[in-house]
Amino acid sequence: MPISVFRGLGSLLNRRIAREKLNVARCIVGSKHRLATVAKESSAPVVSVASEAVKAKFPVGATFSGFRVKEVQDISELYLTAVRLEHISTGADYLHIARDDPTNTFCVGFRTTPMDSTGVPHILEHTVLCGSKKYPCSDPFMKMLNRSLSTFMNAMTGSDFTIYPFSTQHPVDFRNLMSVYLDAVFHPNLNELDFFQEGWRLEHEDVNDKSSPLVFKGVVFNEMKGVFADSQQLFSQKLQNGVLPSHTYGVVYGGDPLCIPELTWDHLRHFHAYHYHPSNARFYTYGDMPLEDHLSFIDENYLSKFTKIDPSTAVPEEPSWVKPREAHIDCGKDPMASPDAQNSIAVSYKLINVINNFENFVLEILGQLLMSGPNAPFYESLLEPQLGSSFSPSSGYDGHTRNTTFTVGLQGVKDADLDKVKAAIENTFERLSETGFPKERIEAVLHSIELSIKHEKSSFGLGLAMSLAPIWNLDSDPVDALKINRNIAQFRECMENNPNFLQEKIKKYFINNTHRYTLTMSPHDNYEVDLQEKENQLLVNKVSSLTEEDKLRIWELGQTLRQKQEDKQDISCLPTLQVSDISRDIIPTLVTDISLIGVPVQVSDQPTNGITYFNAVLDTQYIPEHLQPLVPVLCGVLTRMGAGHLDFRLFDQEVELKTGGLNVNTVITPHPIEGSKYEQGIQISSHCLNHKLQDMFDLWALIFNELRLDDLQRFGTLVKMIATNQANSLVFHGHRYAMTASASTTNPVSALTEKWSGLTSLCYMKELSEMNDLGPVLEQLRELARLLLSKECMRVAINSTPEHHDEVLKSFEGFLNQLGGTPKAQSPFAVVSSDFTPHTCRNHQVFPFPINFASKSYAGVCYAHPDAGALRLLARLMFKFLHKEIREKGGAYGGGAASTPGGAYSFYSYRDPNSTKTLASFDAAIEWVLSGSFNETDVSEAKLGVFQSVDAPVSPGSKGSRRFLSHISDELFTDHRRTILDVQPQDLIRVARTYLRDASVEGGCLIGPKNEDLENDPFWSTVYN
């Protein structure tokens, strides 16, 4: 999965980005996207018992299993105790975070510093996961996904590190996974065939036809073609290469598709030998399991077998330039953006050595002040004058390279405006060096840090591992970086002692900094063709140098690899949990239902660290047809236009000062029992410290009563930004768009999802963004807002601490009293309109990508249906087959199936070089199940796999949300869990026949380049975009 590597600890605390859970686990190298946190929740209590025990047991200087304790520190604001140790004989570094959190995390990381663009660290990351000494079966990592109840398993490559993290709540599972991970990294088999499969190889296009031409294949090779097809990622990559060119950041660590074929198997093994060594390793453990057990296991089984080496992986500082530099690159045309405004431009500045923790913290704050929200100076000077459609990729502070960087720029820029952007950036810094920032802005940023410390996240230990990894990797002190309160206090002191503190930073780091790199990128008509031409040329060169002997070997290797992929695997060497480890009962969530002035409210008392969580759904079923397409547009702008006496800037500032953000999104929820009904609406949500509760509700009241939908210029800016973000997401989330589109004709819920957030909505936003006069649209939005924003069709959920219960409800009642409308006593569920008729439809959506996203869908059943569990299990079971066909044999980045109760059963592929072949694999998966080619173990594994998401931990702020948002009671949930646990192999065959093979209706969608096979296929329609 796309990872995003982080920008310093501030990011951990402030940013929320959802990671989806799809069966395309593993890596990638997103260079500078912000970190995705896991969509799972866990709860950690306030006082740490684990910490007390650990302090008593691990005094500084003591030794345990070959480790010496170097440091023990309480970090009270995060309710944790950090223990830093060193492995005496190898020098391996170890950080343990003791915290009363049952969701334990493990991570082992290495500093990986490639000096070429062959993608060696990335290919190595893939290849070590293909089998090891103790676990010789292929891909033990993937196999463990089905033998564990982990809440997270992945591996990721960054520009100078590779990490292998996992999380789980089960002690046995923890030990199992740790064993598989450690064996993978320290004793991998690194077979030549695995290198060919995961990295690159020459192979006959049709592996069984000796006369078919030789082509490049390989998982990483294809993955990186996908990455390079995404102009956003290309731009980020080239920007980092350009501003930090002299050492490891000057190369493409994920691999440039044109350089990957230079990598040899030997080089890969050599790279492993000195990078994946304990002397170059950092171990991290987190949670409430005993540290001494971890230490003895790691030492006894692995570290004691090694002696110290000098890995020579230090990354030097980038030498400073005396003069700024500039460069230009080409990219492909974006069919979703307006044709005359497709340039990107950014200026990137080299800043400090990352080991300076406090300065890193200051720059993180400065980065937010400069870039974040509509009050940010660059928002005002670049986005508001509409010099571009949104910030360029990589914009903001990046605190995870040896020298940190700050980047500011725009995408969607007209040719004529490129120079204006440059001038505007310089002028903005000049102005700020005189004026500094308003006090309220600084307070708002500090408030958001304070709030985010208290806001308990799902996967705290994992988030910490990932945010510390980049700086720890560069020998910055990870324990010191956790002292957020000290940093805040020191920052305040600096500001008090020197009112020009930030102005001076701006002069030093930006105005007087000659180490800055300006990159521009423009679309080129022949970009894709040229790139393909270069690949073809490389292929011709490779092939023409082959001897007959080489060719024979290639043929044989192709056959061996195919054979290996076909072979039935014995995976009995791998440890596993049992289905009996899954409880048949659940711990109920305590909620009460009350009615306040006629509005239904679900209340849950939880240990929320003094934060109140507010959630509401506003029913949209009565909104007239002509306003329906505007519902998502309203969601996109609702909290960003200003309200009452506050213009959008002041409004945003108040939001930042008082809350953790006001969120709005669309919801479409199928009725859990009756297939003919669903709920459609918008969800609004926010959280705040209890003493700011009144302020938070006052802000919502302003939106409901005095929303300012009159500023056309502002509206235009927002529409452009939304359209750009959606268009950018297509190449990244193409499988989701394909799944939604293919499901849209099979069931009503998917049909509406397609309208509100699928390709249809993407095209609609594009149309809006190109309109000359948005006045009439704004008029309609006002009408929609008037109809929707009241307590008439509202239902609410509130989570807060028991001691604040009464006060919170009183405050909320005050809010309701300010709202218009009389609550309607009606069901939130609309009956599916009779004009929806399921029908078969298959569309090929043509986009100029070099890779495809394929999907096929069938109508599913509702949540409470007796077959819902079997269908869910079927999707997981099929993953086994599809992964092999689509990824291992087909070379796609990923592929699988997903079953959404109340929605559809969908197949998908992700970044896929194939199209019709993959569609055929979807059908073959059905046949594979019908022929009974799976066994009891496969079914048990599928059950464990499904329960990873079914039983994912939930944070105190989100407890009860399954009941509130999905209308699934604990009783329904218990029944659903049991239907999954009780599924028998014959049930899987039956549901595959009934709902898939014998389905009367199916949907298909392929997003990808022009495709003659489908053009000539009478069952497919081609849509040019």
Ligand SMILES: [Zn+2]
């Ligand atoms: Zn990868």
